[in-house]
Structures are given as structure tokens and as C-alpha cells.
Amino acid sequence: MRVVFGIAIAGFLGAVSRYEISLLVPSAGEAAFPWATLIVNLSGSFLLGALFGVVSRRSMPAWLVESVGTGFLGSFTTFSAFNGQLWELCQHRAYLGAAAYVLLSGLGGWLLASAGLAYGRGKHS
Template sequence: MRIVLGIAIAGFLGTITRYEIGLLFPQSTSPLSFPWATLFINLSGTLMLGYLFGRLSRLRMPEWVGEVVGTGFIGSYTTFSAFNGQLWELLEHHAYVYSAAYVLLSGVGGWLLAVAGLAWGRGKPS
């Protein structure tokens, strides 16, 4: 039960952090605006998750730490549903170049940052 409570608290903090960081980016009501905030949040969350897994494997921390921080905080901080919703909106408005850039930056950038975070967490140069 303690892990569930920890995940809930960390999830609350991750959600608030996501909201606040989203406010740092220019707000636009145009469906053709590039979703910079979601891209930043998802990429930084990927880096954090890679780092967390690297640290956990290196320091042999208790399993609950990964659950609370990974599932609770980082899981609520990042958002795959917003990525898909914004991608759908770009495609619906025929913004194919933005759509392709968003998918490439999210996918390739996320993979590269996950690798970098894992290496960083393990204390190895990436």
C-alpha cells in the first residue's frame, strides 16, 4: 500500500510539473502551431527515465524507487495521448511537414535521449 501511495503522490507532482513547464512555452490556439511543449516534456521525460534506469542498475536501489519515480512522477509527467492528439490535429490540417518533423523528433530524439540518460545514470559517457 505504501508503494501505491508513493506513486499517487509522485503522480500528482509529475502532473503539476508538466502543467507548469507547459506554461513556459508560447501558447497558440492555431491547429498548425508546432507542439513544442509536449515535445520538450516527452523528450525530457525520456531522458529522466533512462537516467533513472541507469542509476537503479548501478546503485542497486530498492524496486519501489523505480515504481514511485518512474511510474508515478515520470509516467504522469510525460504524455503519449497528447502526442497522438496533436499529431492527429496536424495531419487533419494537412501540416505534413510538421507532422513528419514531430514524429521524427519525438521518436529518434526520444530514443537518443533514453540511451544518453541510461549511460549517464550508469556513470558512463554516452
């Protein structure tokens, strides 16, 4: 029960955090580059990698790992929003922006997850 409660609370916090970032990085319209979602997904990739890195070198309670990983980061990152915004860019024939968004999200997310993993494992000095 502690796991479910932790995930619920952390999920609430992650969703609210994502919303707040969307207010801090406003969009310029339907065909505008989705900077807020990119920032959320890239930072979420880093944080998830860091979490896995920390867990790989020290024991943490399972409820805490699930609360942070599944709860907070699961609701904080927005892959469904990514796909919706990619669709919008393509609908408005913003193909260069769409390609850049896919590249930055995929490659950037992978690179930041790798950096987070190294950081979490203590290999940042």
C-alpha cells in the same frame, strides 16, 4: 501500500510539472508545432533512461523506483497528447510539421533515453 502512495504523490507532481511546462511554452494555435509536449516527452525519455541506468549500478528501494518511473515520469510524459497533437497537425495539413514531430519525438526520445541510460550508469565522464 508505500508503493501505491509513492506513485500517487509522484504522479500528482509529474502531472503538475507537465502542466507548468505547457504554461511556460505556450502554443500559437491548433496547428502550431507542439513544443511543450515535445520538450516534456524528450526530457522524460532522458530521465527514465537515467533512472534505469542508476538502478542498473546501485540498489534502490522498489517503491522509490516505481514512484519515480511509473508515478512521476508516467504522468509527466504525454504520449496520448502526442497522438492528439499529431492528429491535429495532420487535420490542418501541416504534414511537414507532423513528420518532424514524429521524427524528433521518436528518434530524439530514443537518443535521449540512451544518453540518460549512459549517464545513469556513470558513463558520462
